[in-house]
Amino acid sequence: MKVSAPAYFHSSATAQLLRPWVKERSNQLFYGQRKSGSKRHALTTKQGNKTFYKGTRSSGIGKHTPGGNYYITWSKVRTYVPPSSENYNHDLKPLVPKYNFTKVSSNSYKGFKNSLDSNLYYKKLSDYIFYGKEINPNDPELPEWLEHP
Structure with missing residues (x-):
């Protein structure tokens, strides 16, 4: 099969030169557009190579000095002011049940060094x-806590 010249795929050289300035939509693709969808979105970290790091633009809080040091401009540092203690809900309790659990036996290696x-x-x-x-009922390390009913 004979290879076609690339010039046969274009309408004309003049049309190719005028293509970016086409004003009406006449079945001809505009400059920079493709049939498969928009391709001019910003590159994300998922689309880049494994060495592509975009960052979050959150590190510009200071300046590098010629000596290799870094001085922080404290007016650029993000700070978060906590709410006053009056607004806290003091009725909250820790997420621990009120059941009476006995202490678990630890280091009970009777008859052994460690x-x-x-x-x-x-x-x-x-x-x-x-x-x-199943647990051996004669095991010295049998847990001594109460099971939750």
């Missing part, structure tokens, strides 16, 4: 093999 003792791991492994996922 939590990294190899005999403790061997015992836990044998208990897992014997009892499965």
